[in-house]
Amino acid sequence: MYKLYPYFTNDGSVGLFSPADDDIYHSTYGALTEAYEKFILPAQLENFLQKNSEIKILDICFGIGYNTKSFLNFLYNAQIDTDNVYMEKNNGTIYTDNTFSKNSASKTVNNKYLKIYINAIDTDKILAGLSPFVICNKKLPLNYKLPFKNEKIEKFLNKPSKNKIKFYEEINFILLEKIARNNPEIFENPEIFDILTSKKYRQYFNKLYALLPYFHKSGEGLYTLVCRLNAFLHNIYYRYLSISYKKAFKWLKFHGFIFDLKIEDARKILLSDDNTYDFVFLDAFTPAKCPCLWTVDFFKLLFEHLNPDGMILTYSNSAAVRNAFLHAGFCVGKIYTESAGKFTGTVAVKNKSLIKYDLSEYDLSLMKTKAGIFYRDENLNSQNEAIIKRHKIEVQNSNLISSSQFIKEWKKHN
Numbered sequence: 295m296y297k298l299y300p301y302f303t304n305d306g307s308v309g310l311f312s313p314a315d316d317d318i319y320h321s322t323y324g325a326l327t328e329a330y331e332k333f334i335l336p337a338q339l340e341n342f343l344q345k346n347s348e349i350k351i352l353d354i355c356f357g358i359g360y361n362t363k364s365f366l367n368f369l370y371n372a373q374i375d376t377d378n379v380y381m382e383k384n385n386g387t388i389y390t391d392n393t394f395s396k397n398s399a400s401k402t403v404n405n406k407y408l409k410i411y412i413n414a415i416d417t418d419k420i421l422a423g424l425s426p427f428v429i430c431n432k433k434l435p436l437n438y439k440l441p442f443k444n445e446k447i448e449k450f451l452n453k454p455s456k457n458k459i460k461f462y463e464e465i466n467f468i469l470l471e472k473i474a475r476n477n478p479e480i481f482e483n484p485e486i487f488d489i490l491t492s493k494k495y496r497q498y499f500n501k502l503y504a505l506l507p508y509f510h511k512s513g514e515g516l517y518t519l520v521c522r523l524n525a526f527l528h529n530i531y532y533r534y535l536s537i538s539y540k541k542a543f544k545w546l547k548f549h550g551f552i553f554d555l556k557i558e559d560a561r562k563i564l565l566s567d568d569n570t571y572d573f574v575f576l577d578a579f580t581p582a583k584c585p586c587l588w589t590v591d592f593f594k595l596l597f598e599h600l601n602p603d604g605m606i607l608t609y610s611n612s613a614a615v616r617n618a619f620l621h622a623g624f625c626v627g628k629i630y631t632e633s634a635g636k637f638t639g640t641v642a643v644k645n646k647s648l649i650k651y652d653l654s655e656y657d658l659s660l661m662k663t664k665a666g667i668f669y670r671d672e673n674l675n676s677q678n679e680a681i682i683k684r685h686k687i688e689v690q691n692s693n694l695i696s697s698s699q700f701i702k703e704w705k706k707h708n
């Protein structure tokens with residue numbers, strides 16, 4: 295049976311756990327935060343946007359679409375900001391909805407026309423169904439501060455706004471969910487169940503509230519009734535909290551947004567894909583679970599699909615992954631997350647000048663140990679199990695020193 299367990303990650307966005315894969319789809323640290331920190335901010339989009347009028351993204355392992363949507367949110371907010379400044383300078387008027395204003399001044403915004411293509415791939419079509427294509431309008435300034443912190447929520451609540459009510463509803467919903475998690479028996483109470491689910495009270499409760507009792511009844515957060523629950527799941531950030539997603543939709547339309555999701559093995563799709571991309575988000579399950587998307591051969595295929603100034607971004611810090619990127623012909627660098635004060639991923643590029651954080655001597659030396667032995671899949675059609683088995687044999691037969699021995703010696707000398 296298809297099962298997914300949803301959970302609130304630390305930034306309040308919803309993550310998923312798959313018992314079948316025995317893996318989480320989203321970091322408990324924060325699904326949305328991770329999307330921004332590992333895929334969007336290190337892309338240095340500001341620089342790219344200054345030079346280009348077209349952007350092509352490849353989202354490998356789309357899942358419920360956090361990366362694509364975070365990218366669109368970022369771009370949307372960045373463009374709206376730039377447009378505002380432009381307007382202000384040129385005729386002294388600020389339009390809150392300037393991109394779509396019928397006013398003639400809005401035509402000048404056409405100068406900033408950016409054609410947006412996103413090709414996404416995932417093997418799981420149910421996930422895509424959980425992910426309606428809408429975006430929230432959380433303002434993200436270019437110098438970026440994540441908006442999903444409690445003090446931000448407080449600030450928002452203290453600010454007079456006609457959208458306040460919606461926001462209260464959202465917080466109430468999260469609180470109710472938390473209460474329910476600790477006291478699931480509250481839904482056993484017929485009165486509460488009736489109040490939350492009965493049509494006659496619907497006008498007093500958002501329909502999301504009514505989903506909670508069903509959700510809990512279906513067994514500890516088990517997502518079997520996908521259709522009925524899809525509103526509750528991912529939309530918390532991408533629809534429900536959205537206070538101007540219609541505006542964002544218009545913005546997408548204005549920019550000739552083209553989105554294409556293919557439900558298939560990413561290797562198969564890319565073998566017959568003629569496109570080249572500016573940014574590739576690689577968000578597969580860990581190499582130990584899904585090695586087929588981390589092999590040197592898959593990376594060679596990605597090399598053919600990356601523009602000269604393009605960038606591949608991934609959350610993996612694995613020495614084997616970095617080594618595979620190097621062997622596939624890329625220049626490799628690291629992703630640094632300031633808020634965490636640590637390196638949180640890897641970038642692979644053709645143009646070395648795009649690398650902000652180089653691999654250290656330690657990283658390069660680690661790649662020369664057994665930990666740097668990468669996965670192989672020459673025909674790009676092996677099963678994960680076969681790739682793992684082959685890799686294990688290669689590691690066992692290798693004369694390289696083990697990573698633990700290397701680390702011990704490194705510590706001794708440094």
Ligand SMILES: C[S@@+](CC[C@H](N)C(=O)[O-])C[C@H]1O[C@@H](n2cnc3c(N)ncnc32)[C@H](O)[C@@H]1O
Nearest residue numbers: 319355356357358359360416417418559560577
């Ligand atoms: C860590 S999750 C990705 C989460 C996603 N980026 C999001 O925002 O929700 C990994 C995804 O890889 C997909 N997947 C696994 N094997 C794949 C393959 N060979 N080709 C494409 N997608 C695959 C799974 O269905 C799952 O959705």
